[in-house]
Amino acid sequence: MIITGTVIANFVRSNALYHRAVATALFVDSSIVSHLGELRSGGDITDEAHAQLDSLFDTSAFADRVPYLDIWRADGTVLYSNSEGLIGEQFELPPGAVRAFNGMVVALETDLSAQEHVSRGFQRTYTEIYTPIHGADGEIIAVSEIHEASSDIGETLAAASIRSWAAVGFACLAFYLALFALVWRASQRLERQEKSLSAQLVQTQILADRNQALREQALSASRLLTEHNDHFLSALGADLHDGPSQLISYAVLKVEKARRAKTREALYSELGEIETNLTSALNDVRNIAHGLVLPQIEEGTLADAVAHAIHIHKDRTNMTVEADLALGDARPDRSSRSNRSINICVFRFVQEGLNNAYRHGVGDNARVEATLDARDMLDIRVVSYGRKSTPGSVSLPGIGLKGLKARINALGGELRFSRLDEVSVLEMSIDLRGQAAHV
Structure with a gap:
């Protein structure tokens, strides 16, 4: 200037x-x-x-x-x-x-x-x-x-100089203000972009941490499922070997005695024992199979899965089970195999919870509560009262809490257990938003 x-x-x-x-x-x-x-x-x-x-x-x-x-x-x-x-x-x-x-x-x-x-x-x-x-x-x-x-020549020249300096000053000031406005706007835009990028970076870091946690959770669930499957197969093999297999083996031995029977009375006695052992073995196999076979609940509503588990348990144990279901008509998405597994998970949870209530509860009653809120958060609780020192008289095979927890975690849910004043509560929560259920 x-x-x-x-x-x-x-x-x-x-x-x-x-x-x-x-x-x-x-x-x-x-x-x-x-x-x-x-x-x-x-x-x-x-x-x-x-x-x-x-x-x-x-x-x-x-x-x-x-x-x-x-x-x-x-x-x-x-x-x-x-x-x-x-x-x-x-x-x-x-x-x-x-x-x-x-x-x-x-x-x-x-x-x-x-x-x-x-x-x-x-x-x-x-x-x-x-x-x-x-x-x-x-x-x-x-x-x-x-x-x-x-x-007046000096005044004329001085006035001309002042006017020229004023014109240059105003022109430079206008140019400076224009540049300042441009730089200021660019600076503000860069600031906003920096804040936006910082926020995106924080969000990305949060998502990365969450993905890492989910990955670790998925790996843990996979390990638990593998361990559970190994344990379950070992337990199933032991149940078949120690129960029906032993009874059938005993019946086979009785067949030889029946062949050597001298009298009709001795033959009938041996055949009676064979029939009793085979019947016991058949009942054991049926009990084991009944706990493993899954009813047709994959395409029904969530309320149907809970009600079916309660109905089967009541028929087998004559236990009184109260139900408080607020699930509406929510059902899994038929187009997704992983979404259909929600009903299976709900059925197994209620089945395992009622089995544990029957084994360890003092009374002959339990309570099942299920809710689905406006945010599609599914929450199911199985409440039992008291605790027995010995298990119930009927053996009800189940998938076990470890396997149940692995199944729920694999679906992004959570399993919790608490006991207060002889009241035991087994609870599961799964977020169904966008991937699990629809009405």
């Missing part, structure tokens, strides 16, 4: 000074040219023209504006001057006069060190205006030097 202002201010000052010089030159030229006539062949001014030029300074209007007037020849000779002693003297041609002989109107500040000014004892500066004087053939034959003593 300083460089631009300085250049423009100097240009405006020069331009204002030039226009002022042109105006003054026209005024003086119109006054002196008519008195010059033809210069003598030697380049001198006639005496008549000299007298006419002197008469101009008798007018106060002219003399006040132009206190000094010099006419230069190309070789530096002063042809005319209203200062005594300069006419006919030869000095170094002023720079302004040199330019005027080239056809230019030149305005300069007075050089007080110039010889012609020293000889006159100038103590103040004037505005020197050099104007070419043309002859009849159009050639420049002389140059007039006017010393203008206008008191």
Whole structure:
């Protein structure tokens, strides 16, 4: 801004000074040219023209504006001057006069060190205006030097400088404000983007942590399921070996005794024992199979799965089971195998909870509570009362709490168990939003 202002201010000052010089030159030229006539062949001014030029300074209007007037020849000779002693003297041609002989109107500040000014004892500066004087053939034959003593020229130049500086200042200020607005808007946008990226980074980190936790949970559930399956198969094999297998083996041994029976009574006795053992083995196999076979509940509602588990348990144990179901008509999505497993998980949970209540409860009653809230959060509780020191008389095989927990965790749910004042509560919670159930 300083460089631009300085250049423009100097240009405006020069331009204002030039226009002022042109105006003054026209005024003086119109006054002196008519008195010059033809210069003598030697380049001198006639005496008549000299007298006419002197008469101009008798007018106060002219003399006040132009206190000094010099006419230069190309070789530096002063042809005319209203200062005594300069006419006919030869000095170094002023720079302004040199330019005027080239056809230019030149305005300069007075050089007080110039010889012609020293000889006159100038103590103040004037505005020197050099104007070419043309002859009849159009050639420049002389140059007039006017010393203008206008008191307002300084004010004019100062006002021009102030206006130019003000224009440059306002232009630079507007440019600065425009740049500031652009940079400020860009900065605000970058700030918003940085905050957005930070928030996204935090959210991404949260999702990554959650995915890691789910991955670890899935691996844990997979290990638990594997361990449970191994344990379950071992237990199933032991139950078949120690129960039905032993009874059938005993019956096979009795067949040989029946062949060797001597009397009909002995034969019937052996056959009776064989029938009893085979019947016991058949009942054991049926009991084991009944706990393993899954009823057709995959495509029913969640309420149907809970009610079916309660119904089967009541038929097998004659146990009183209260039901408080607030599930509506929610059912798993038929298009997804993983969603259909929700009903199976619900059935197994209620089955296992009621089996544990029968084995360990004091009374012959239990309570099943199931709710599905507006956020699709499924919550099922099996409540039993008291605790027996020995298990119930009927053995009801189940999938076990570990396997049940692994199954629920694999579906993104949670299994909890609590006991307070001889009241045991087995509870499961699964979030069904977007993947489990619909009405």
